[in-house]
Amino acid sequence: MLKGLFQKISQLFTGRGRVDEAFLDELEETLIESDVGVHTATRLVGELREAARREGIETSEQLRDRLVSLMAGLLQDERRPLRLAPEPPALILVVGVNGTGKTTSIAKLAYWLRGQGKKVLLAAADTFRAAAIDQLELWAQRVGVDIVRHHEGADPAAVVYDAVQAARARGADVVIADTAGRLHTRVNLMEELKKVHRVAERALGRPVDEVLLVLDATVGQNSVSQARHFAQALPLTGILLAKMDGTARGGVIVTIKDELGLPIKFIGTGEKPEKLAPFNPQEFAAALFAD
Ligand SMILES: Nc1nc2c(ncn2[C@@H]2O[C@H](COP(=O)(O)OP(=O)(O)O)[C@@H](O)[C@H]2O)c(=O)[nH]1
Ligand SMILES: [Mg+2]
Structure with a gap:
Protein backbone atom coordinates (compact mmCIF):
# COMPACT_ATOMS: atom_id res chain seq x y z
CA MET A 1 0.00 0.00 0.00
CA LEU A 2 2.97 2.28 0.49
CA LYS A 3 4.70 1.02 -2.58
CA GLY A 4 6.80 3.56 -4.33
CA LEU A 5 6.70 6.02 -1.48
CA PHE A 6 10.36 6.59 -1.86
CA GLN A 7 10.44 5.73 -5.53
CA LYS A 8 13.22 8.16 -6.20
CA ILE A 9 15.38 6.42 -3.66
CA SER A 10 14.59 3.00 -5.08
CA GLN A 11 15.57 4.24 -8.52
CA LEU A 12 18.80 5.46 -7.06
CA PHE A 13 19.69 1.97 -5.94
CA THR A 14 18.77 0.12 -9.11
CA GLY A 15 21.32 -0.15 -11.85
CA ARG A 16 24.15 0.75 -9.51
CA GLY A 17 27.08 -1.50 -9.01
CA ARG A 18 29.55 -0.56 -6.34
CA VAL A 19 28.76 2.15 -3.84
CA ASP A 20 31.01 5.12 -3.36
CA GLU A 21 31.06 8.50 -1.64
CA ALA A 22 29.28 10.24 -4.54
CA PHE A 23 26.46 7.71 -4.24
CA LEU A 24 26.10 8.33 -0.51
CA ASP A 25 25.95 12.10 -1.13
CA GLU A 26 23.26 11.58 -3.75
CA LEU A 27 21.34 9.32 -1.36
CA GLU A 28 21.46 11.95 1.37
CA GLU A 29 20.12 14.61 -0.99
CA THR A 30 17.31 12.34 -2.17
CA LEU A 31 16.32 11.48 1.41
CA ILE A 32 16.05 15.18 2.19
CA GLU A 33 13.91 15.71 -0.92
CA SER A 34 11.62 12.92 0.34
CA ASP A 35 10.97 14.95 3.50
CA VAL A 36 13.11 12.87 5.79
CA GLY A 37 14.63 16.12 7.01
CA VAL A 38 18.22 17.31 6.95
CA HIS A 39 19.19 16.24 10.47
CA THR A 40 17.77 12.72 10.18
CA ALA A 41 19.00 12.18 6.61
CA THR A 42 22.53 13.19 7.59
CA ARG A 43 22.46 10.88 10.58
CA LEU A 44 21.07 7.95 8.58
CA VAL A 45 23.64 8.30 5.83
CA GLY A 46 26.38 8.71 8.43
CA GLU A 47 25.34 5.45 10.08
CA LEU A 48 25.09 3.82 6.68
CA ARG A 49 28.61 4.94 5.75
CA GLU A 50 29.90 3.57 9.05
CA ALA A 51 28.03 0.26 8.64
CA ALA A 52 29.27 -0.07 5.06
CA ARG A 53 32.87 0.31 6.19
CA ARG A 54 32.48 -2.01 9.18
CA GLU A 55 30.65 -4.72 7.29
CA GLY A 56 32.54 -4.38 4.04
CA ILE A 57 29.37 -3.55 2.07
CA GLU A 58 30.13 -3.10 -1.60
CA THR A 59 26.98 -3.45 -3.69
CA SER A 60 23.98 -1.15 -3.79
CA GLU A 61 21.63 -4.06 -2.95
CA GLN A 62 23.49 -4.73 0.28
CA LEU A 63 23.40 -1.04 1.08
CA ARG A 64 19.67 -0.85 0.45
CA ASP A 65 19.03 -3.78 2.81
CA ARG A 66 21.12 -2.05 5.44
CA LEU A 67 19.17 1.20 4.98
CA VAL A 68 15.86 -0.67 5.35
CA SER A 69 16.96 -2.16 8.66
CA LEU A 70 18.30 1.20 9.88
CA MET A 71 14.95 2.83 9.06
CA ALA A 72 12.95 0.02 10.66
CA GLY A 73 15.14 0.25 13.78
CA LEU A 74 14.58 3.99 13.98
CA LEU A 75 10.82 3.59 13.69
CA GLN A 76 10.53 0.51 15.89
CA ASP A 77 8.21 0.66 18.85
CA GLU A 78 6.30 -1.63 21.09
CA ARG A 79 4.03 -4.08 19.35
CA ARG A 80 0.68 -2.87 20.65
CA PRO A 81 -0.51 0.19 18.76
CA LEU A 82 -2.65 1.48 21.64
CA ARG A 83 -2.12 1.39 25.39
CA LEU A 84 -5.58 1.36 26.92
CA ALA A 85 -6.16 0.97 30.64
CA PRO A 86 -7.67 -2.42 31.49
CA GLU A 87 -10.59 -0.90 33.40
CA PRO A 88 -13.05 0.78 31.01
CA PRO A 89 -13.73 3.32 29.76
N1 LIG B 1 -7.21 10.19 0.59
C1 LIG B 1 -7.46 10.28 1.89
N2 LIG B 1 -8.24 11.28 2.34
C2 LIG B 1 -8.48 11.38 3.67
C3 LIG B 1 -7.88 10.48 4.59
N3 LIG B 1 -8.29 10.86 5.83
C4 LIG B 1 -9.08 11.93 5.68
N4 LIG B 1 -9.20 12.27 4.37
C5 LIG B 1 -9.95 13.39 3.77
O1 LIG B 1 -9.40 14.61 4.25
C6 LIG B 1 -10.42 15.60 4.38
C7 LIG B 1 -10.40 16.18 5.79
O2 LIG B 1 -10.76 15.15 6.69
P1 LIG B 1 -11.47 15.42 8.09
O3 LIG B 1 -11.56 14.10 8.76
O4 LIG B 1 -12.72 16.19 7.93
O5 LIG B 1 -10.36 16.33 8.78
P2 LIG B 1 -10.43 17.16 10.16
O6 LIG B 1 -10.73 18.57 9.79
O7 LIG B 1 -9.05 17.04 10.74
O8 LIG B 1 -11.47 16.52 11.01
C8 LIG B 1 -11.72 14.91 4.05
O9 LIG B 1 -12.05 15.21 2.72
C9 LIG B 1 -11.40 13.44 4.21
O10 LIG B 1 -12.20 12.61 3.42
C10 LIG B 1 -7.04 9.42 4.08
O11 LIG B 1 -6.45 8.59 4.80
N5 LIG B 1 -6.86 9.38 2.73
MG1 LIG C 1 -13.10 17.36 11.92
Whole structure:
Protein backbone atom coordinates (compact mmCIF):
# COMPACT_ATOMS: atom_id res chain seq x y z
CA MET A 1 0.00 0.00 0.00
CA LEU A 2 2.97 2.28 0.49
CA LYS A 3 4.70 1.02 -2.58
CA GLY A 4 6.80 3.56 -4.33
CA LEU A 5 6.70 6.02 -1.48
CA PHE A 6 10.36 6.59 -1.86
CA GLN A 7 10.44 5.73 -5.53
CA LYS A 8 13.22 8.16 -6.20
CA ILE A 9 15.38 6.42 -3.66
CA SER A 10 14.59 3.00 -5.08
CA GLN A 11 15.57 4.24 -8.52
CA LEU A 12 18.80 5.46 -7.06
CA PHE A 13 19.69 1.97 -5.94
CA THR A 14 18.77 0.12 -9.11
CA GLY A 15 21.32 -0.15 -11.85
CA ARG A 16 24.15 0.75 -9.51
CA GLY A 17 27.08 -1.50 -9.01
CA ARG A 18 29.55 -0.56 -6.34
CA VAL A 19 28.76 2.15 -3.84
CA ASP A 20 31.01 5.12 -3.36
CA GLU A 21 31.06 8.50 -1.64
CA ALA A 22 29.28 10.24 -4.54
CA PHE A 23 26.46 7.71 -4.24
CA LEU A 24 26.10 8.33 -0.51
CA ASP A 25 25.95 12.10 -1.13
CA GLU A 26 23.26 11.58 -3.75
CA LEU A 27 21.34 9.32 -1.36
CA GLU A 28 21.46 11.95 1.37
CA GLU A 29 20.12 14.61 -0.99
CA THR A 30 17.31 12.34 -2.17
CA LEU A 31 16.32 11.48 1.41
CA ILE A 32 16.05 15.18 2.19
CA GLU A 33 13.91 15.71 -0.92
CA SER A 34 11.62 12.92 0.34
CA ASP A 35 10.97 14.95 3.50
CA VAL A 36 13.11 12.87 5.79
CA GLY A 37 14.63 16.12 7.01
CA VAL A 38 18.22 17.31 6.95
CA HIS A 39 19.19 16.24 10.47
CA THR A 40 17.77 12.72 10.18
CA ALA A 41 19.00 12.18 6.61
CA THR A 42 22.53 13.19 7.59
CA ARG A 43 22.46 10.88 10.58
CA LEU A 44 21.07 7.95 8.58
CA VAL A 45 23.64 8.30 5.83
CA GLY A 46 26.38 8.71 8.43
CA GLU A 47 25.34 5.45 10.08
CA LEU A 48 25.09 3.82 6.68
CA ARG A 49 28.61 4.94 5.75
CA GLU A 50 29.90 3.57 9.05
CA ALA A 51 28.03 0.26 8.64
CA ALA A 52 29.27 -0.07 5.06
CA ARG A 53 32.87 0.31 6.19
CA ARG A 54 32.48 -2.01 9.18
CA GLU A 55 30.65 -4.72 7.29
CA GLY A 56 32.54 -4.38 4.04
CA ILE A 57 29.37 -3.55 2.07
CA GLU A 58 30.13 -3.10 -1.60
CA THR A 59 26.98 -3.45 -3.69
CA SER A 60 23.98 -1.15 -3.79
CA GLU A 61 21.63 -4.06 -2.95
CA GLN A 62 23.49 -4.73 0.28
CA LEU A 63 23.40 -1.04 1.08
CA ARG A 64 19.67 -0.85 0.45
CA ASP A 65 19.03 -3.78 2.81
CA ARG A 66 21.12 -2.05 5.44
CA LEU A 67 19.17 1.20 4.98
CA VAL A 68 15.86 -0.67 5.35
CA SER A 69 16.96 -2.16 8.66
CA LEU A 70 18.30 1.20 9.88
CA MET A 71 14.95 2.83 9.06
CA ALA A 72 12.95 0.02 10.66
CA GLY A 73 15.14 0.25 13.78
CA LEU A 74 14.58 3.99 13.98
CA LEU A 75 10.82 3.59 13.69
CA GLN A 76 10.53 0.51 15.89
CA ASP A 77 8.21 0.66 18.85
CA GLU A 78 6.30 -1.63 21.09
CA ARG A 79 4.03 -4.08 19.35
CA ARG A 80 0.68 -2.87 20.65
CA PRO A 81 -0.51 0.19 18.76
CA LEU A 82 -2.65 1.48 21.64
CA ARG A 83 -2.12 1.39 25.39
CA LEU A 84 -5.58 1.36 26.92
CA ALA A 85 -6.16 0.97 30.64
CA PRO A 86 -7.67 -2.42 31.49
CA GLU A 87 -10.59 -0.90 33.40
CA PRO A 88 -13.05 0.78 31.01
CA PRO A 89 -13.73 3.32 29.76
CA ALA A 90 -10.43 4.18 28.10
CA LEU A 91 -10.12 7.57 26.45
CA ILE A 92 -8.41 8.48 23.21
CA LEU A 93 -8.13 12.22 22.68
CA VAL A 94 -7.56 13.08 19.02
CA VAL A 95 -6.02 16.42 18.13
CA GLY A 96 -4.59 18.11 15.05
CA VAL A 97 -4.84 20.99 12.63
CA ASN A 98 -8.08 21.36 10.65
CA GLY A 99 -8.29 19.26 7.53
CA THR A 100 -5.57 16.81 8.49
CA GLY A 101 -8.14 14.01 8.75
CA LYS A 102 -9.12 13.88 12.44
CA THR A 103 -12.82 13.15 12.08
CA THR A 104 -12.35 10.58 9.31
CA SER A 105 -9.53 8.89 11.23
CA ILE A 106 -11.67 8.73 14.38
CA ALA A 107 -14.37 6.92 12.42
CA LYS A 108 -11.79 4.48 11.05
CA LEU A 109 -10.29 3.97 14.50
CA ALA A 110 -13.77 3.30 15.92
CA TYR A 111 -14.34 0.76 13.16
CA TRP A 112 -10.96 -0.89 13.86
CA LEU A 113 -11.65 -1.05 17.61
CA ARG A 114 -15.09 -2.54 16.93
CA GLY A 115 -13.31 -5.21 14.95
CA GLN A 116 -11.24 -5.89 18.08
CA GLY A 117 -14.47 -6.49 19.98
CA LYS A 118 -14.56 -3.13 21.75
CA LYS A 119 -17.66 -1.08 22.38
CA VAL A 120 -16.84 2.44 21.22
CA LEU A 121 -18.43 5.80 21.98
CA LEU A 122 -17.53 9.00 20.13
CA ALA A 123 -17.41 12.44 21.76
CA ALA A 124 -18.18 15.33 19.41
CA ALA A 125 -15.89 17.84 21.10
CA ASP A 126 -15.19 19.81 17.95
CA THR A 127 -18.02 22.17 18.77
CA PHE A 128 -16.67 25.04 16.67
CA ARG A 129 -18.97 24.33 13.72
CA ALA A 130 -22.31 22.50 13.66
CA ALA A 131 -21.15 20.78 10.47
CA ALA A 132 -18.27 19.17 12.36
CA ILE A 133 -20.69 17.64 14.86
CA ASP A 134 -22.98 16.43 12.08
CA GLN A 135 -20.03 14.93 10.19
CA LEU A 136 -19.01 12.88 13.23
CA GLU A 137 -22.61 11.80 13.82
CA LEU A 138 -22.88 10.58 10.23
CA TRP A 139 -19.69 8.57 10.67
CA ALA A 140 -20.96 7.14 13.98
CA GLN A 141 -24.03 5.83 12.14
CA ARG A 142 -21.95 4.44 9.28
CA VAL A 143 -19.58 2.49 11.51
CA GLY A 144 -22.27 1.61 14.05
CA VAL A 145 -21.08 3.28 17.24
CA ASP A 146 -22.66 5.61 19.79
CA ILE A 147 -22.01 9.33 19.97
CA VAL A 148 -22.35 12.03 22.63
CA ARG A 149 -22.96 15.47 21.21
CA HIS A 150 -23.91 18.89 22.47
CA HIS A 151 -24.88 21.92 20.45
CA GLU A 152 -22.61 24.12 18.34
CA GLY A 153 -20.45 26.40 20.46
CA ALA A 154 -20.79 24.20 23.57
CA ASP A 155 -17.83 23.74 25.91
CA PRO A 156 -15.75 20.90 24.39
CA ALA A 157 -14.47 19.87 27.82
CA ALA A 158 -18.08 19.35 28.96
CA VAL A 159 -18.75 17.13 25.94
CA VAL A 160 -15.79 14.92 26.85
CA TYR A 161 -16.83 14.85 30.50
CA ASP A 162 -20.34 13.76 29.55
CA ALA A 163 -19.02 11.17 27.11
CA VAL A 164 -16.93 9.52 29.83
CA GLN A 165 -19.97 9.42 32.13
CA ALA A 166 -22.12 8.03 29.31
CA ALA A 167 -19.48 5.39 28.55
CA ARG A 168 -19.61 4.27 32.19
CA ALA A 169 -23.39 4.15 32.19
CA ARG A 170 -23.61 2.27 28.89
CA GLY A 171 -20.68 -0.06 29.46
CA ALA A 172 -18.57 1.28 26.57
CA ASP A 173 -14.92 0.25 26.47
CA VAL A 174 -13.38 3.17 24.60
CA VAL A 175 -14.28 6.84 24.17
CA ILE A 176 -12.72 8.62 21.19
CA ALA A 177 -12.92 12.40 21.38
CA ASP A 178 -12.87 14.60 18.29
CA THR A 179 -11.53 18.12 18.85
CA ALA A 180 -11.35 21.38 16.94
CA GLY A 181 -8.29 22.28 14.87
CA ARG A 182 -9.14 25.93 14.75
CA LEU A 183 -11.18 28.17 17.01
CA HIS A 184 -12.60 31.62 17.05
CA THR A 185 -9.68 34.03 17.11
CA ARG A 186 -10.67 35.11 20.61
CA VAL A 187 -10.05 31.64 21.97
CA ASN A 188 -6.61 30.08 22.07
CA LEU A 189 -6.79 26.56 20.65
CA MET A 190 -3.97 25.17 22.76
CA GLU A 191 -5.45 26.59 25.98
CA GLU A 192 -8.79 25.08 25.04
CA LEU A 193 -7.23 21.68 24.34
CA LYS A 194 -5.31 21.78 27.62
CA LYS A 195 -8.59 22.38 29.40
CA VAL A 196 -10.24 19.48 27.57
CA HIS A 197 -7.33 17.27 28.60
CA ARG A 198 -7.51 18.40 32.23
CA VAL A 199 -11.25 17.81 32.46
CA ALA A 200 -10.89 14.44 30.73
CA GLU A 201 -8.41 13.34 33.40
CA ARG A 202 -10.77 14.48 36.10
CA ALA A 203 -13.61 12.51 34.54
CA LEU A 204 -11.44 9.40 34.23
CA GLY A 205 -9.74 9.78 37.60
CA ARG A 206 -6.43 8.87 35.92
CA PRO A 207 -4.30 9.93 32.92
CA VAL A 208 -5.82 10.00 29.45
CA ASP A 209 -4.93 6.72 27.74
CA GLU A 210 -3.87 8.09 24.39
CA VAL A 211 -3.43 11.61 23.04
CA LEU A 212 -3.05 11.09 19.29
CA LEU A 213 -1.95 13.78 16.90
CA VAL A 214 -3.31 13.40 13.39
CA LEU A 215 -0.93 14.53 10.67
CA ASP A 216 -1.59 14.82 6.94
CA ALA A 217 1.07 12.84 5.08
CA THR A 218 0.79 15.08 2.04
CA VAL A 219 1.89 18.15 3.99
CA GLY A 220 5.59 17.32 4.28
CA GLN A 221 7.99 19.18 6.54
CA ASN A 222 5.32 21.49 7.97
CA SER A 223 4.05 18.45 9.88
CA VAL A 224 7.15 18.62 12.04
CA SER A 225 6.30 22.11 13.26
CA GLN A 226 2.68 21.08 13.83
CA ALA A 227 3.89 18.18 15.95
CA ARG A 228 6.21 20.47 17.96
CA HIS A 229 3.42 22.95 18.55
CA PHE A 230 0.96 20.35 19.87
CA ALA A 231 3.65 18.54 21.86
CA GLN A 232 4.37 21.76 23.76
CA ALA A 233 0.78 21.97 24.97
CA LEU A 234 -0.23 18.32 25.41
CA PRO A 235 1.37 15.03 26.49
CA LEU A 236 1.08 13.45 23.04
CA THR A 237 1.41 9.67 23.01
CA GLY A 238 1.67 9.11 19.28
CA ILE A 239 0.94 10.00 15.70
CA LEU A 240 -1.82 8.88 13.39
CA LEU A 241 -0.60 9.60 9.89
CA ALA A 242 -3.53 10.13 7.52
CA LYS A 243 -3.60 10.31 3.72
CA MET A 244 -0.69 8.01 3.05
CA ASP A 245 -2.49 6.93 -0.11
CA GLY A 246 -1.24 8.79 -3.12
CA THR A 247 1.67 10.63 -1.61
CA ALA A 248 5.41 10.32 -1.83
CA ARG A 249 5.90 12.61 1.14
CA GLY A 250 5.48 10.25 4.10
CA GLY A 251 9.20 10.40 4.81
CA VAL A 252 8.37 13.12 7.28
CA ILE A 253 7.38 10.54 9.87
CA VAL A 254 10.97 9.36 10.09
CA THR A 255 11.91 12.87 11.20
CA ILE A 256 9.05 13.13 13.68
CA LYS A 257 10.04 9.86 15.31
CA ASP A 258 13.73 10.75 15.28
CA GLU A 259 13.48 14.35 16.47
CA LEU A 260 10.38 14.34 18.68
CA GLY A 261 10.42 10.72 19.81
CA LEU A 262 6.74 10.34 18.97
CA PRO A 263 5.78 6.86 17.83
CA ILE A 264 3.69 6.36 14.73
CA LYS A 265 0.66 4.33 15.77
CA PHE A 266 -1.64 4.15 12.77
CA ILE A 267 -1.50 4.81 9.05
CA GLY A 268 -4.55 5.98 7.12
CA THR A 269 -4.74 5.16 3.43
CA GLY A 270 -8.14 6.30 2.27
CA GLU A 271 -11.59 7.57 3.15
CA LYS A 272 -13.30 4.22 3.76
CA PRO A 273 -13.73 2.82 7.31
CA GLU A 274 -11.30 -0.05 6.72
CA LYS A 275 -8.54 2.19 5.40
CA LEU A 276 -6.61 2.34 8.64
CA ALA A 277 -3.96 -0.03 9.93
CA PRO A 278 -1.57 -0.20 12.86
CA PHE A 279 1.85 1.04 11.86
CA ASN A 280 4.31 -1.70 11.01
CA PRO A 281 7.92 -0.40 10.88
CA GLN A 282 9.41 -3.38 9.03
CA GLU A 283 6.71 -3.33 6.40
CA PHE A 284 6.91 0.44 6.16
CA ALA A 285 10.69 0.57 5.79
CA ALA A 286 10.68 -2.20 3.20
CA ALA A 287 7.87 -0.53 1.25
CA LEU A 288 9.74 2.76 1.22
CA PHE A 289 12.36 1.25 -1.01
CA ALA A 290 10.29 -1.19 -3.03
CA ASP A 291 10.66 -0.89 -6.82
N1 LIG B 1 -7.21 10.19 0.59
C1 LIG B 1 -7.46 10.28 1.89
N2 LIG B 1 -8.24 11.28 2.34
C2 LIG B 1 -8.48 11.38 3.67
C3 LIG B 1 -7.88 10.48 4.59
N3 LIG B 1 -8.29 10.86 5.83
C4 LIG B 1 -9.08 11.93 5.68
N4 LIG B 1 -9.20 12.27 4.37
C5 LIG B 1 -9.95 13.39 3.77
O1 LIG B 1 -9.40 14.61 4.25
C6 LIG B 1 -10.42 15.60 4.38
C7 LIG B 1 -10.40 16.18 5.79
O2 LIG B 1 -10.76 15.15 6.69
P1 LIG B 1 -11.47 15.42 8.09
O3 LIG B 1 -11.56 14.10 8.76
O4 LIG B 1 -12.72 16.19 7.93
O5 LIG B 1 -10.36 16.33 8.78
P2 LIG B 1 -10.43 17.16 10.16
O6 LIG B 1 -10.73 18.57 9.79
O7 LIG B 1 -9.05 17.04 10.74
O8 LIG B 1 -11.47 16.52 11.01
C8 LIG B 1 -11.72 14.91 4.05
O9 LIG B 1 -12.05 15.21 2.72
C9 LIG B 1 -11.40 13.44 4.21
O10 LIG B 1 -12.20 12.61 3.42
C10 LIG B 1 -7.04 9.42 4.08
O11 LIG B 1 -6.45 8.59 4.80
N5 LIG B 1 -6.86 9.38 2.73
MG1 LIG C 1 -13.10 17.36 11.92
